Amino acid sequence: MTNGWRKLAAALLGAVVRHSPSSSRGWGRAMLREMECIPTDWAALRWAFGSTSAIFRYSLEHAWRDERSNHSTDGLLKAVGKIVGGLTLAVTFCVGVLAVCILSITRLSAFLVPEWHLARMPWVGCVSVLGMPETIFVIVAALLWRKRKIVSAGILACAVTLATHFILYVSAHG
Amino acid sequence: MRISRQTRHVLQIFLDAPKTWRYGYDVSQETGLKSGTLYPILMRLADRKLLEATWESSIPGTPPRHLYRLTPAGLSFAREHVLASGTGSRRGPALSGAKS
Numbered sequence: 001m002t003n004g005w006r007k008l009a010a011a012l013l014g015a016v017v018r019h020s021p022s023s024s025r026g027w028g029r030a031m032l033r034e035m036e037c038i039p040t041d042w043a044a045l046r047w048a049f050g051s052t053s054a055i056f057r058y059s060l061e062h063a064w065r066d067e068r069s070n071h072s073t074d075g076l077l078k079a080v081g082k083i084v085g086g087l088t089l090a091v092t093f094c095v096g097v098l099a100v101c102i103l104s105i106t107r108l109s110a111f112l113v114p115e116w117h118l119a120r121m122p123w124v125g126c127v128s129v130l131g132m133p134e135t136i137f138v139i140v141a142a143l144l145w146r147k148r149k150i151v152s153a154g155i156l157a158c159a160v161t162l163a164t165h166f167i168l169y170v171s172a173h174g
Numbered sequence: 175m176r177i178s179r180q181t182r183h184v185l186q187i188f189l190d191a192p193k194t195w196r197y198g199y200d201v202s203q204e205t206g207l208k209s210g211t212l213y214p215i216l217m218r219l220a221d222r223k224l225l226e227a228t229w230e231s232s233i234p235g236t237p238p239r240h241l242y243r244l245t246p247a248g249l250s251f252a253r254e255h256v257l258a259s260g261t262g263s264r265r266g267p268a269l270s271g272a273k274s
Contacts (some may be wrong), residue, residue: 024217027213027216027217029240030198030227030239030240031198031209031213033237033238033239033240034197034198034199034202034209034260036237036242037197037199037239038199046209047199047208047209050208050209050210050211050212050213051209051210051213052210053210054209054210054212054213054217055213057214058213058214058217089193102201163178
């Protein structure tokens with residue numbers, strides 16, 4: 001009774017069982033054994049196709065379940081909280097640094113050394129808005145990179161955003 | 175837990191003779207379900223400890239086959255879902271022309 005279709009069915013299901021994850025291999029072997037008891041070759045081939053689909057779905061379900069158990073909801077929430085916290089800290093730090101840089105050069109210099117008239121000099125704006133903050137951002141990000149990677153990445157992102165904004169502003173307004 | 179019509183039909187087959195071990199192919203024949211429908215049902219029932227499976231003690235010259243029957247928890251589950259739904263009596267294949 002063994003002909004090409006049955007051989008094909010056996011080869012197909014055998015290959016699927018061999019390459020399936022261990023969680024579904026036992027089930028695959030069971031289906032393979034049952035196939036040998038099916039009287040007609042076409043029915044055996046249809047059984048093999050159905051079994052392949054069943055093994056594939058079961059393997060996917062197991063993989064998804066394992067993935068979910070590895071990354072439980074608590075763990076996911078903790079990770080998201082860590083990222084959001086780190087980025088918030090980075091943005092707060094950057095805004096603070098930027099504010100201090102602008103104020104220190106324009107207001108503080110006018111208060112401490114009024115005869116210099118720093119606020120009127122055009123390059124002071126560039127230094128206070130871009131040069132000083134960017135330098136501080138890069139140094140702090142480099143220092144924090146090993147221990148606080150998320151905060152460091154947040155600071156670098158702020159640095160890139162500030163530089164981009166500055167370039168766009170200058171190119172638009174001259 | 176909601177169960178499908180096919181699952182209810184499989185449970186009904188096992189419930190007809192609760193202590194009898196059954197082959198997958200025989201269940202497929204009795205329910206009219208294809209292997210691609212039947213086995214996911216058996217797998218889910220086994221994962222939930224409602225179905226137990228064993229390998230047939232090998233007869234020399236023939237490869238062993240997988241056998242299935244409901245666990246005590248599976249029997250209670252089946253009675254609750256099959257009998258309560260009013261489909262306790264055998265009604266033939268659930269899906270016509272679905273033999274494998």
